[in-house]
Amino acid sequence: MDGPFWKEFFMSLHVLLLLGIAVAIGFGGGKLFKKLHVPQIVGYIVVGVFLGTSFLKLYQPQLLDQLIDINALALGIIGFLIGSELRLSIFRRLGKTIFVTLLFEALGAFVLVALGVFILTGKLYLGLLFGALASATAPAATVGVLWEYKAKGSLTSTLLAIVALDDAVALFLYGFALSIAKTLFAHVGISVFHILAKPVGEILLTLVVGVLLGFGLSFLARRMRNKGETLILSLAAIFLCCGLSETLGLSLILSNMAMGITLANLAPFGGRRVYSAVQSFVPPVYVLFFVLVGARLEISLLPQMGILGLIYLVARGGGKMMGARLGAQVSGASQVVKRYLGICLISQAGVAVGLAIDVYREFFQLGPAGAHVGIMVINVITATTFLLELIGPPCVRWAIVRAGEAGKSKL
Numbered sequence: 001m002d003g004p005f006w007k008e009f010f011m012s013l014h015v016l017l018l019l020g021i022a023v024a025i026g027f028g029g030g031k032l033f034k035k036l037h038v039p040q041i042v043g044y045i046v047v048g049v050f051l052g053t054s055f056l057k058l059y060q061p062q063l064l065d066q067l068i069d070i071n072a073l074a075l076g077i078i079g080f081l082i083g084s085e086l087r088l089s090i091f092r093r094l095g096k097t098i099f100v101t102l103l104f105e106a107l108g109a110f111v112l113v114a115l116g117v118f119i120l121t122g123k124l125y126l127g128l129l130f131g132a133l134a135s136a137t138a139p140a141a142t143v144g145v146l147w148e149y150k151a152k153g154s155l156t157s158t159l160l161a162i163v164a165l166d167d168a169v170a171l172f173l174y175g176f177a178l179s180i181a182k183t184l185f186a187h188v189g190i191s192v193f194h195i196l197a198k199p200v201g202e203i204l205l206t207l208v209v210g211v212l213l214g215f216g217l218s219f220l221a222r223r224m225r226n227k228g229e230t231l232i233l234s235l236a237a238i239f240l241c242c243g244l245s246e247t248l249g250l251s252l253i254l255s256n257m258a259m260g261i262t263l264a265n266l267a268p269f270g271g272r273r274v275y276s277a278v279q280s281f282v283p284p285v286y287v288l289f290f291v292l293v294g295a296r297l298e299i300s301l302l303p304q305m306g307i308l309g310l311i312y313l314v315a316r317g318g319g320k321m322m323g324a325r326l327g328a329q330v331s332g333a334s335q336v337v338k339r340y341l342g343i344c345l346i347s348q349a350g351v352a353v354g355l356a357i358d359v360y361r362e363f364f365q366l367g368p369a370g371a372h373v374g375i376m377v378i379n380v381i382t383a384t385t386f387l388l389e390l391i392g393p394p395c396v397r398w399a400i401v402r403a404g405e406a407g408k409s410k411l
Helices: 004-012 015-035 040-051 061-066 068-084 088-121 124-134 139-148 154-186 192-221 227-248 252-266 268-296 299-331 335-340 350-364 368-402
Strands: none
Touching (some): 015 040, 015 268, 040 139, 040 368, 061 068, 068 154, 068 252, 068 268, 088 154, 088 299, 124 154, 124 368, 139 154, 154 252, 192 268, 299 335, 350 368
16 A cells, blocks of 8 residues: 555545545444444544554545644534533532542642653653653543433533643643753753743633633624524634634633633523534534544554553553542542542543644754654654553443443433
């Protein structure tokens, strides 16, 4: 398949044809995996791996880069729909559980991975970088399983809030770790203000963008007359939120989540209609998103993971599960949250890969040795993401079934 004939043939196909192939075959793969009692998301990803850079090479890296905005839109929609389910009543009931557990699971992964990598390599800056990346989870894969199995209950509500807010914690830890790591690597001084100001400023600006758009959408939601109007204006708001976030370098998952929360709490009835309309638009975008995620994953990178990657996987999984368990215990969460939340936080995807690329960009400026650090981080995170994207969704399915929350939602 690497020959010039196949490469020339595939590159000559129109992009719309390639997108149609992705949705059609991805849908079939998802149905096949569902019959095997495996979440459909895994089927979408496996189809993407088969069509992508690892096998058929139907989707070349250049094409995937051109289609990156589809990923941004999908993540924005997911962030918005998560936020639309987080009403104040949930925070009143589970607020302590959510925030305490969020802090413990993120810091648990950060500390264990940082410690493990430091012991292996003797380099604290590497430990800090990998620790920060380990704190991120994959909201898209996790939420997709919850939707597919119509989950509802305390575990589901807690999980939705945590995977949404985890993005903000990961960004903060990353900003903190990156500044210190560059200081240790380059032996230059840096102020505490510089370490904290950037991540805090980005998170606050992200929330402001989302809340302001949420106010506007809640005003319009009360005046929408039919599902068509509702879908048009809702998607316009999501596009605006994604576009502003990308332009300003903000987290589009967090900004859209803030917009969804604002809408759900200012206009509950209109918010439910918006949620229903956007949900009807999601399935094909969702299939395409995960097929394209799979197309980027390269099996050839797995051997490059090495001992460092194995330590990262074990320490991250242990940190997430122990941190979630301890946080749930301290906050007085329900038994199902204590038992099953940690296993639901295994998935790793877009945020971690995106931050790994940013590590490369930042360290590339520090010379050949810095570029080597950046390449090492990208290789390990990409390889571990490949495994965790396949392992994570079945773990979420197992947990919600054992918790008795599958099939409880009517949406």
